[in-house]
Amino acid sequence: MDALVTAFVAAFIAEWGDKTQLIVALLAARSGRPGLVLAGLLVAATVSAAVAAFAGALVGATITIRAMSLMVALALLFAGVAGLFRRGTPSIGSARTPVLLAALLLCLAAEMGDRTQFITFAVAGRFDSPALAACGATAAIFAAAVPAAFLGDKLRAAVPLRAIRIAGAILFLVAGFIVAVHALRLA
Template identity: 75%
Template sequence: MDALVTAFVAASLAEWGDKSQLLVALLAARSGRPGLVLAGALAAAILSSAAAAFAGTLIGGTITIRAMSLLVALALLFAGVAGLVRRGPPALGSPRTPAILAAAILCLAAQMGDRTQFITFALSGRFDSPSLAAAGAIAGILGAAVPAALLGRSFATTVPIRAIRIVGAFLFLITGFVVALKALQLS
């Protein structure tokens, strides 16, 4: 259960203001079909989270609990630093591409190697629970994507994305330092 809740909270925070969330808002506004865009984002979230969780269990079985805890701390610190980096609007590709396909491809590309995937990888290995870590991450990704899809173009002006992103970044940094200190105290 720890993996599920932790992955959900971390993914929810990490996805606010992230490229995949902004892609969902822009694609939903352009296509006028938020349901199809969410379906594509869901497919991308499933693939991305499942791959990260599977890889995390492969690594988790080969290193010590201290090393795995330090990896979680590193993932949290990475998420904090990445949250402080300003990002430009994502490219949307061709308007002729069906909304579900555009959302799936673009969101999957945006999620590869991002902070949500790294956190899912680390949590899956740390808690040895790939299905719960992936499920939590998927739910967190969708939790951030739904308001973006429903609000469309007004999302950026309605929601204080930058403030949420900065607060989330500092929470990740603080939590990462605490987890690192706890991992270094293990004997």
Template identity: 65%
Template sequence: MDALVTAFVAAFLAGWGDPTQRVTARLSARTGRPGLVILGLLAAIVASSVVAGAAGVLVAGTVPVRAMSLMVALALLYSGVAGLIPRRDPSLGSMTLPAVLIAAILSLAAEMGERAQFLTFALAGRFDSLPLTAAGAAAGTLAACLPAALLGDAFFGAVPLRAIRYAVAGLFLIAGFIVAVGALGLA
């Protein structure tokens, strides 16, 4: 159960202001079909979470628990630093495919190499639980993206993304430092 809750919280926090959330808002506004955008988003984040979690469990089988704890610390520190870097809105390109397919493709592309994916990888390895970690991460990312899908472009005016990103970055940096100290046995 720890894997599920931890992955949910980590992915939910990491999702604020990230490209997946921005793509979701822009696509929802452009297509006017938030339901289809949410379906495409769901397919993409489930696939991304399962792949990242499977890789984490695979790596965890080859390294000691302490090393996986350090991996979690690095993922948290990376998430904190990445949250401090300003983001530009992603390009949506042409809209010749069905909305659900466009949402799935663009959301999957936006997820590649993002904070939630690294956190899912590290947490799945640390807890050695692919199903719970992947489910928690997918649900957390979906929860972060739902307001964007429902509000469309109004999301950017209604939510103070910059302040949220900086606050979450600070939380990730503090958590990463604490986990690193514990993993290194310095406490």
């Protein structure tokens, strides 16, 4: 259960103001079909989280708990640093591409190598629970995107994305530092 909750909370914070959320907002606003956009996102988030969790479990089984804790710290620090940089507005491609396919491909591309994927990798390895880590991350990505899908272009005006992104980055940096200190103290 720790993997589920940890992955959900960390991924939910990481997704606010992230490219995936912006892609969902833009696609939903352009198409007027937030349900299809969310369906494409759900498939992309599931694939991304499953790949990260499976890889994290494989690596976690081969290294010590101390090394895995340091990897979690590194993932949190990476998420914090990445959150300090401003996100540009992503390109959403051609209007001729079906909405579901566009959402799937664009969200999958945005999630690959993203800080949420690193966090999912580390959590799955640390708690040796890839299924729960993947479910938590997928649910968080989806939960963070729902307001974007229904607000569309109004998301930036309705939600202080920059402030949320910076506050989340600071939380990740502090948490990463604390986890690293505790990992270095393990015997």
